[in-house]
Amino acid sequence: MQLIPVHTDTPYDVHVGTFLLERVGQTVRETCPGATRTTIVTDTNVGPLYAEVVRTSLTQAGLEPHTFTFEAGEKRKRAATLVDCLEFLAESELSRGDAVVALGGGVVGDLAGFAAASYLRGIAYVQVPTSLLAMVDSSVGGKTAIDLEAGKNLAGAFWQPRAVLADVGCLATLESAQFADGCGEVIKHGVIADPELFAVLEGTPLTLDLLMANVPAVETIVARNVAIKRDVVDADEHEHGMRKLLNFGHSIGHAIELCEHFQRGHGECVAAGMVAITRAVEAEGGCEPGLAERIDAVCRAHGLSTACTWDADELFEAALHDKKRAGDAIDLVIPHAVGDCVIERTPLPRFHELIRAGVSAGKDR
Structure with a gap:
């Protein structure tokens, strides 16, 4: 297991390894x-796979x-x-x-975290990501956030977890497309901050086959x-400056x-945006x-399409x-360059031009 400490206003550790569900x-x-009760927040995909393991772990810990x-x-x-989640927390008399224990992918983590931030003006939560x-x-x-009709993640709060338990063994139950979708953010991190990581991904794509063959590498x-x-978060917890680098693409x-009505994966959309x-x-x-x-080549090697069928006006x-x-x-x-990205305040007409140029260049290929 690898331990990565996060030094925000509320410090916590991220645990990365295997058999971590049993440690929740x-x-x-x-x-x-001070906890005596917990609520696992999960979804219909993840719950049947892992909720019972986590429930048993919590019970054994006297919770x-x-x-x-x-x-x-x-x-x-x-x-x-x-609101349904908040009502459930109240009914459970937390x-x-x-x-709260957020057990699932990004949607579960975002929603559970926002519920924890909102309930009783803020209670503790632990992230257990499975994607x-x-x-x-x-x-x-x-x-933490939820989506509004107008756009993605427009309502939310900054609310740090008490711990993150990333059990890479959970990745084995993902479908290939789900696994590939996560690679969009992995590639992004390489571009903005780590040429060595990017080179590793160019040489050996991160895939389910790699997971099955070499868990320590993953x-x-x-x-x-x-x-x-x-x-990045340590340097700019509330996204006033440097943290905006994470928004590449x-x-x-x-x-x-x-435009796709969220029918296309977030990671693949980020890949298309980066390109x-x-x-x-x-x-x-x-x-x-x-x-x-x-x-583009690295994204495609990871199973991510960077194609965009929408025109510049629609995207803008x-x-x-x-x-x-x-x-x-x-x-x-x-x-x-890889490892050299900057944040620029861009007038909207200029942004429109960049979208048009980027989309047109892709369609010319």
């Missing part, structure tokens, strides 16, 4: 010493477990599900000393991604998600030659609802 109860007991399960999918990350996307990205850093990659995000990616913005920058000579093709209209927008401008992450 012990971890809750250690990090939430009374309850389980709230909602229908899986991004479309359920909405206010109605949040007190301020008790804790690659959640392990390397959404479970770390304390961002564990190392997951831990490296957590460390990258930890370093997201402004266009979130627009694609919205589109890089193509636009490269066309103007703003980054090293061939960078867009290099990112969707992107206007992005939470990174500030009045008549938006904060964009501009790549110059």
Whole structure:
């Protein structure tokens, strides 16, 4: 097991390894010493696989477990599900000393974290991510949210977990497309912060086959991604500056998600967004030659399509609802080279031009 400490206002550790589901109860007991009751928040995909293991672990630690399960999918990350979860916490009589356990992928982690942040004005929670996307990205850093009709993650709170338990053994139950979707954020971390990680991904793509053949290698990659995000979050917990680097590819990616009505995976949309913005920058000579093709090739090697069928006007209209927008401008992450990206406050007309250039360059291929 690898341990990555996070030094936010509420410090905690991220545990990356195997057989960690069986340690959830012990971890809750250690990090939430006043807890007597817990509620596992999970979905209809993950609950049947892992909820009983976690319930047993909590019971053995002397904690009374309850389980709230909602229908899986991004479309359920909405206010109605949040309210149902809050009502369940109240019916389960959780007190301020008790804790929520978020068991699942990014949707579960975001919603459970927001429920924990809201219930009784904030109670403790522990993240137990079961997808690659959640392990390397959404479970770390304390961002919690739900989607609104206008866009993704527009209502939420910064609320740090007491611990994160990333059991890479859970990845073996993912479908190939789900596993690949998580690789979008892994590739993003390589581009913004780690040329060595990016080179590793170029040479040996992160796949389910690699997991089956070499669990320690996958564990190392997951831990490296957590460390990258930890370093950024430590420096800028509430996203006033440096943390915006983590949004590389997201402004266009979130627009694609919205246009696709969330039927396309988040990681794949981010991959398409990364390639589109890089193509636009490269066309103007703003980054090293061939960078867009290099990112595109790595994404494709990981099973991620970077194609975009939407036109620039549709994407721009969707992107206007992005939470990174500030009045008549938006904060964009501009790549110059692998490991060299900057945040630029970009006027909206200029952003529209970049979307058009990026999408057009992709369609010309």
